[in-house]
Amino acid sequence: MRSTLLALPLLLGWSLQGAKAEVLFVVNSMDPGIQVLDVATRAELRQIPVLREPHHLALSPARDVLLVGDSGGNEILFIDPATGELRKRERIANPYNLEFSPDGKMLVVTGLRRDQVDIYAWEAGTASLNLLGRVKPGDMPSHIAYRPDSKMAYVTVQGSRAIAAIDLETRQIAWTMQVGREPAGIIWHNGKLLVGVMGADFVAVVDPEGRRVERQIKVGRGAHALFPSPGGGPVYVTSRVDSRITALDPVTLDIMRVYDVPGGPDCISFDERGRLWTTLRWTRQIGLLDPETGEVSTSPVGRSPHGILFQARNLHPRTDATAAR
Amino acid sequence: MFDAAVRLYDSFTSWLFQVAVQPALYQLGMMEWAEDAFSWMDFFVFGFVQVLVVYAVCRPLEAWRPVERWEDRRVVTTDIAYTLLSRLGVLPLMAFVILAGVQAQVAGWIADLGWVAPNLETLVPGLESRPLAAFLVYILILDFGEYWRHRLQHSIPWWWALHSIHHAQEKMTFWTDDRNHVIDDMIAALWFGGLALLIGVPPGQFPLIVLILRVAESLSHANVRLSFGRLGERLLVSPRFHRLHHGVLSAGQEGRNFAVLFPLWDMIFRTGDFRRDVFPRTGDPEAPRELVQGGWWRQQVAGTRRLWRALRGLPARG
Numbered sequence: 001m002r003s004t005l006l007a008l009p010l011l012l013g014w015s016l017q018g019a020k021a022e023v024l025f026v027v028n029s030m031d032p033g034i035q036v037l038d039v040a041t042r043a044e045l046r047q048i049p050v051l052r053e054p055h056h057l058a059l060s061p062a063r064d065v066l067l068v069g070d071s072g073g074n075e076i077l078f079i080d081p082a083t084g085e086l087r088k089r090e091r092i093a094n095p096y097n098l099e100f101s102p103d104g105k106m107l108v109v110t111g112l113r114r115d116q117v118d119i120y121a122w123e124a125g126t127a128s129l130n131l132l133g134r135v136k137p138g139d140m141p142s143h144i145a146y147r148p149d150s151k152m153a154y155v156t157v158q159g160s161r162a163i164a165a166i167d168l169e170t171r172q173i174a175w176t177m178q179v180g181r182e183p184a185g186i187i188w189h190n191g192k193l194l195v196g197v198m199g200a201d202f203v204a205v206v207d208p209e210g211r212r213v214e215r216q217i218k219v220g221r222g223a224h225a226l227f228p229s230p231g232g233g234p235v236y237v238t239s240r241v242d243s244r245i246t247a248l249d250p251v252t253l254d255i256m257r258v259y260d261v262p263g264g265p266d267c268i269s270f271d272e273r274g275r276l277w278t279t280l281r282w283t284r285q286i287g288l289l290d291p292e293t294g295e296v297s298t299s300p301v302g303r304s305p306h307g308i309l310f311q312a313r314n315l316h317p318r319t320d321a322t323a324a325r
Numbered sequence: 326m327f328d329a330a331v332r333l334y335d336s337f338t339s340w341l342f343q344v345a346v347q348p349a350l351y352q353l354g355m356m357e358w359a360e361d362a363f364s365w366m367d368f369f370v371f372g373f374v375q376v377l378v379v380y381a382v383c384r385p386l387e388a389w390r391p392v393e394r395w396e397d398r399r400v401v402t403t404d405i406a407y408t409l410l411s412r413l414g415v416l417p418l419m420a421f422v423i424l425a426g427v428q429a430q431v432a433g434w435i436a437d438l439g440w441v442a443p444n445l446e447t448l449v450p451g452l453e454s455r456p457l458a459a460f461l462v463y464i465l466i467l468d469f470g471e472y473w474r475h476r477l478q479h480s481i482p483w484w485w486a487l488h489s490i491h492h493a494q495e496k497m498t499f500w501t502d503d504r505n506h507v508i509d510d511m512i513a514a515l516w517f518g519g520l521a522l523l524i525g526v527p528p529g530q531f532p533l534i535v536l537i538l539r540v541a542e543s544l545s546h547a548n549v550r551l552s553f554g555r556l557g558e559r560l561l562v563s564p565r566f567h568r569l570h571h572g573v574l575s576a577g578q579e580g581r582n583f584a585v586l587f588p589l590w591d592m593i594f595r596t597g598d599f600r601r602d603v604f605p606r607t608g609d610p611e612a613p614r615e616l617v618q619g620g621w622w623r624q625q626v627a628g629t630r631r632l633w634r635a636l637r638g639l640p641a642r643g
Binding site: 029030049051052072073074091093094111114115116134136140158159181182198199221222240241243263264281282283284303304 | 354357364444446447453454525
């Protein structure tokens with residue numbers, strides 16, 4: 001009965017385009033599949049089946065293709081973000097995380113379970129990928145960030161306690177450095193790299209030129225991923241063990257506010273009202289956090305939801321991928 | 326009702342992970358395994374469920390129509406210990422951790438060759454959109470692998486030295502399924518898990534496949550006078566079918582009825598015995614007494630000694 005009600009909008013012939021809806025793409029890593037939800041009603045508009053174990057997603061620079069990596073199924077799915085239609089699947093080994101370069105010319109894919117990082121050229125016209133190079137930065141490469149000039153990519157290497165800088169022109173590892181136990185999320189922010197150290201409780205502020213950790217910001221156990229809010233607002237950090245989201249001042253990086261978000265918050269996508277949609281990895285839910293009031297409401301989704309994207313027509317959607325730039 | 330059961334299960338695993346598993350991983354500096362641990366926690370929860378389901382199915386059957394009745398059930402208690410150690414223990418997790426490390430190396434090497442490992446769904450047109458059919462094909466392939474592992478356990482001397490612990494039980498019950506040497510269990514876990522990884526079994530389906538196979542295997546060992554009939558005996562392994570395999574005249578290389586779930590393999594490879602009225606005594610007449618009546622530890626030590634002798638080309642006894 002419940003599933004019938006959830007499918008009602010679809011049965012009535014809604015499409016994302018026709019409904020002019022604000023929608024959410026939620027990547028369920030253990031069900032597995034991609035749910036498209038109507039933001040207003042939280043009803044499921046579409047379910048995109050995935051073979052094995054999808055985790056992260058990335059919106060193309062022109063925002064006309066949504067790429068979802070199925071790390072267990074060895075595929076990248078190409079989805080039309082306006083309609084939710086699956087356009088094609090491409091066979092790529094273990095695509096755990098993926099991120100477009102700021103200039104939109106490259107896509108870096110981490111293979112967490114094959115200890116490799118692939119560098120692809122992105123052909124926007126045909127929405128195709130061409131492998132340029134592959135590096136082996138260490139054990140379990142995970143999240144990705146870029147220098148704004150798109151000449152350098154930075155990857156966290158969870159099993160090696162390190163980050164690796166990859167020269168995108170030579171496609172070689174330029175340097176690596178230790179940052180702490182099991183580093184996860186990473187972003188470029190005002191000339192520094194901010195790294196969520198998952199095996200500890202802090203964000204490491206790294207000077208990429210001096211190659212040293214300048215500062216540690218305590219945010220909570222299991223510090224994970226970081227998301228700068230649109231318009232230069234706070235930087236939000238998820239902590240999966242203490243189950244919280246911490247807002248950092250974008251200039252000073254001081255803690256502005258801490259929000260308790262039960263369920264293991266992971267990825268975040270912002271809506272046009274500045275609210276945070278977050279996946280709750282351990283509770284089969286997504287959460288909506290209003291940063292003004294601190295209120296959190298939840299909605300049921302599939303098992304172990306990971307990547308998330310808020311998509312509003314004629315607006316600039318932000319994802320866990322685009323937010324990291 | 327199914328939704329309610331799923332919600333209850335999710336609530337329990339979510340609670341268990343957040344209050345116990347994840348904090349433990351954090352303390353141990355193993356947070357990079359958090360996602361895998363969340364997946365594999367199902368295996369341990371399923372271990373409890375398996376024992377409960379198997380007991381609920383098999384115990385009433387054994388009470389209803391036992392093949393044999395015994396006053397002294399001490400050796401059955403040993404088999405219960407085997408079951409609890411095996412199904413709630415760390416062996417499956419150890420195999421997974423070992424395989425995950427190996428898999429990273431193999432996966433990287435394969436990717437360097439420019440080849441992307443397929444799944445059955447991408448190899449067989451039609452399976453991609455038919456998850457139930459894909460699930461059945463995966464079970465069929467894994468069961469085929471189990472048939473051949475079982476054949477090899479009986480035909481390779483050092484492997485038989487280990488497997489003979491399983492066949493030494495003269496009072497066979499549904500608990501006997503897990504009566505195995507730990508090295509034999511490790512090999513079995515690597516064999517089964519390796520094949521599952523090779524053909525790309527979806528991790529989410531893996532516990533369910535294990536549950537189905539385990540319930541079938543436990544039932545096939547039950548001390549119950551039960552045959553599935555002329556047709557049923559050829560579709561699924563019954564207690565009658567597997568009891569012939571454990572019969573006193575069937576141990577070692579002369580074994581029959583090796584199948585775990587589908588007798589099809591015994592039909593194809595001509596190792597099946599479908600006499601429906603035969604319920605022989607079980608056990609291995611050549612097994613030393615410590616394998617028959619010893620406790621868990623004595624059996625493990627004796628099995629290791631037999632393995633060592635077999636590897637040196639010596640007879641099992643002596």
